[in-house]
Amino acid sequence: MAPTTTTTLNAFDPGQPTHAHSDDDSSSCPFCHIATTYSPYDPADPPVASSPHLDPDAGSPEPTTFVVLSTPLLIAFLDIMPLSPGHVLLCPRSHRRKLTDATPAEARELGRYLRVLSAAVGAATGVPDWNVVQNNGAAAAQVVPHMHFHIIPRPELRSRGAERFTSTMFGRGQREELDEDEAAPLAESIRQAIAEVIGVEEAGKAKL
C-alpha cells in the first residue's frame, strides 16, 4: 500500500483524486517531500539552476521540481499540471492541512510572498492578470492535504475558454503536464524576478 516516491509526487495534480495517504500523514505528503529535498536559500540572491539547492538529486529519474522560492518557512514551485504557464504553488514547509493550521508567523509570510510571487510571475510571463486561489477541505476542491496557494496567470480568453479555465481551476476538465524544457527557463526567470521585487522592497525600507 505504501506509495513509491514517484506515485506520491504525481499526487500534486489538484485535478486528480488523491491516493494512499491519510490527511494528516506528512510522511507520504508530496509537498513535505519537496520541502525536505530542497533546502532554503536567500531569495534576494538565488543560486544557479545546477546548485544543490535547486538540483539536489542530479540525474535522478524522479520528476523534476522547479523550485522558485525556498525560505526557512515557505517553499514555492511550478505546478506540474499548470492551468497556464507560470502557475505556481506556495506553501509552508511544515505540514499544515488547512490555512487555519498554519502558524501566525507562517500566515504573515504567506501574505508577504503572495505579493512578491504575484509580481514576479507577472514579470516573468508578461501576463498582467492572475487569480490567487487556496482551497481548504474536500468540499472546497482541496486534493493535496498540505495547504497551498495557487498563483495562476490568466491570459485573455474568449467567454467559453474562460468558463472552461475556471471549471478546470477547481478540478474538472483537462490539464496538461508541465513541459520540462519550457519550465527550466521560466523558473529561472521567476527566481530572478523575485530577487528584483525584494530588492525594490529593501530599497523602500532603506528610504524610511
Add this chain to the structure above:
Amino acid sequence: MAPTTTTTLNAFDPGQPTHAHSDDDSSSCPFCHIATTYSPYDPADPPVASSPHLDPDAGSPEPTTFVVLSTPLLIAFLDIMPLSPGHVLLCPRSHRRKLTDATPAEARELGRYLRVLSAAVGAATGVPDWNVVQNNGAAAAQVVPHMHFHIIPRPELRSRGAERFTSTMFGRGQREELDEDEAAPLAESIRQAIAEVIGVEEAGKAKL
C-alpha cells in the same frame, strides 16, 4: 455621470459589471467608501453592533455594511451578494488595485488576517471547508478595482451544485442578496470569533 453613493455601493457585486468609475479613481470606489465610513477598532475587543464603529449612520437609507474586522490597515465585511452564508471580503483600507499594489506591510497583514478570518468564519458558520479567492484584473474576473480576498464557506453539495457554485464564484450564474436579518447576528458571531482567535494567538505568544 457621477454615480450616487447608493449606486456606487451596488457595484460591490462581483457578479455584475462595473459602471462609471475608472480603475484608479478611489473617489468613487465602494470599498474606499466603506473604509472611510467605518473607523478602526481593536479586533480583540469588538464594539457592540450599535457603536459608531459599526453603525456610524444609524437610520440612513444606504445599504448596511456588515463590518467584521476594522484595523488601521485592513477592513473586512460580509459580501452583499454572498455565495454562501459567511462569505466575507478582506481588503486594505487604502485603494490598491491589485495585490501587487499593496504595500509589503499590508501584504503581511492580509496573510495574518486571512488565517484569523478563516478560523472565525468556520466557527461562526459551522462549515469546515472553504475557498480563499483573490482576482486581479478583468481577465481574472476582478470587478471592483480595489483588491480583495474572498473567504467563501463551501457547504457539501452534490456534483452539479458544486459546478454551479464554482462557476458563480467567478462571476456567472445567479447570486442572492444578503438577508439583513440573518447578516446582523452572523457578523456579530464572526467578530466575537475573531476576538477569540486573536486571544489564542496572544496566549501562544505569551508562552514563548
